[in-house]
Amino acid sequence: MSPTQSTAQVLSTIHRRHDQDSSKDRASSPSSRSWSSNVSKRLSRSHKAKQYNKPSDSQRRVRPGRAPGTRHRTWAPPLVLVSMFLCFYAVNPHESNIIHHFLFLSYKQKDPDDDPSSSPAPSYYGKGPWDLAFVFFYTIVLSFTREFLMHEVLRPLARACGITSPRTTSRFTEQMYTACYTALSGPLGLLVMRRTPGLWYFETRGMYEGYPHQAHEGLFKFYYLFQAAFWIQQVVVMVLGQEQRRKDFREFVAHHVVTVALIGLSYRFHFMRIGIAIYVTHDISDGLLAIVKSLNYAQSSLQAPVYALCMACWIYLRHYINLRVLYSILTEFSAVGPFELDWAAEQYKCRISQVVTFGLLAGLQALNLFWLYCLFRSAYRFVMLGIAKDDRSEAEESEGEEVDNTVKGRRPGGETRIRVE
Template sequence: MLKWLSEVFWQERLWFPEGLGWADLEDRDGRVYAKGRDLWVALPIAFVFLVVRWIFERTVATRLASLLGVKEIVRVRATHNPTLESYYCSTSKYPTQSCVERLSKQSGCTERQVQRWFRRRRNQDRPNLLKKFREASWRFTFYLLAFIAGLAALVDKPWLYDLQEMWKGFPTLTLLPSQYWYYMIELGFYASLLFSVASDVKRKDFKEQIIHHVATIMLISFSWCVNYIRAGTLIMLLHDSSDYLLESAKMFNYAGWRNTCNYIFILFAAVFIVTRLIIFPFRIMYCTWIYPVTVYPPFFGYYFFNGLLMILQCLHLFWAVLIIRMAVRFLTSNETVEDERSDKEETDESGEEEEEDKTREMKRNGPIQNGHVIHNNNHRKTE
């Protein structure tokens, strides 16, 4: 059954233009071509990345966090309450008002105490700043090095400047060692992100991130198998060109360097819009949609490849809305740039509760000054 499915899936008429096939990608005359079996190399590379990341985050990233002054927010822990804990774990982290009233009766706490307990409990589950900083440091380091390496590998290639060169001679395009390692390292990195997604900081665009990782892995793998490598290298370089700026802005944000974070974020927003909303759709995708059909008739692989690019472009538009919204807020009101994908720390309202405690104390014992009760000594003396 599996053999039949494999034969059906890898039919030459699906993945190649008419008259071309897998035989055209067999090594000959000293020319080497990409092979589907090469992709297995990405799995051990992904596990190496996981190990290197673990070491990096606990040594380099932790030291860097200390140098930049990353400070943790002191969180007040929720007191142990079996009734509220059971509801929190099994039912909801955000109880409705009617549930708060019921939990108040069951736990013997006031409604305000129940609400405060849930706020503190939710804050306990949020990742701390050091964890966020470590993750951002790791991704910044990879994206920056990958961008530099990709630029070095492509700077002397004609298809970097003339996009039609991507398809010249397709599919018999010779594989270069720099292309091999660029592909395997990028594929291994995104596979490692997919493996670690359960333990990484979860943001509001968690589902979109999963879709992005899966689409990226499929795009890299497919473009490798059918020798769309020149287009693949350009797409990877384009994505890496802005990602390291975003991660560096996050790092400075977690460190409290607000002005530095804001200016880097504005630079990131500009690079993101130019690369993802202008160059990617109007140059890269134009060349993958329009030019190939002037060379050979459309086939399934042509539509499949461009379909994956469309998924990426939809994600680009989704993130662009968030990025532009944050950038406009900063430019118009000079507010601090905040990541809208992250859950914000909830205030404990402790100051408000202390005021209420003082008010109650005043009603019982009279005015309070500097925390001490003032007794009324202004009795009129009888002459």
């Protein structure tokens, strides 16, 4: 190797080391760190922008091969449970099968006055622990029914009525389900009342004659336990947060607690005849109110006359009839039939039960008076002030509705709707 080549290699090595040192200095300099920080911030902003512009669930396209609404099929789990019960019963469809107690009424009694030569008399049933199994099974049945109707039947109905907001659609389906249920339970309750001696039409004396009422006709017992399953299922919905909260959520919870307490105590201490009257008065008025709310969400022109009918029925059923029942507890409760505590004879019509029954029904009446005030306030604002906005919803729901109206080119609050409290 010549001296000239050796000198060139040395100079090349010196230049490479100098370039490496310079790059290290630039990397450790403040300006370099600032440049790196700016790059990181820009990348972070870009990531956040992508998240902010991420399409919502309603805007996403359904993946190929997946049916629309699959992720919302909340009715599938209760359907599986109901199917399992039916399959287990189909293996041995007799009373000896334990599943029989879940599907059918238990404790059937033979009427000593039954004449085989005459027409068959209605069957009577007593009470016992297996009634809880019946209530449990039909709570699952109602859970499936509610979710299936709301998502597969009532949600398309909401779209057909022009309701596109997710929150309003949810409200509409909830109220329509209540309307559908009470459209069946209300007339059935009137039929049970008609078939019960001394109870038609809201006759209070018949609630206490012949006490204790330890056995009931099959239709009577089925209706009472099925209603118990409905209210327990409503409590499950409330606990799981499946319904959107409103401003009267505390009153709503109190109403459910009082109702379930009345159902359980009336069943245990043989006051189910009083419970029939309370069931009927609340089912019919609840159904009309649910129809009014549904018409309100659908912006129907029928909401005003139906609202007037709802208020009239509410006052008559929930206040006039229920106040008559409360008055009978103060008077006929102790005057008609035995009035003593006898655990052996299951005689519970005494001073303690009188106070407890009156207290729970009075608490229910107080809640109904609160909602009656809300109904009158809504009617006054609609007639006198022209305010037709539902203010029972939470603030965030109102903001969401306003955005939804703006996107669709509608003026927020431009619809003429009765404010349903």
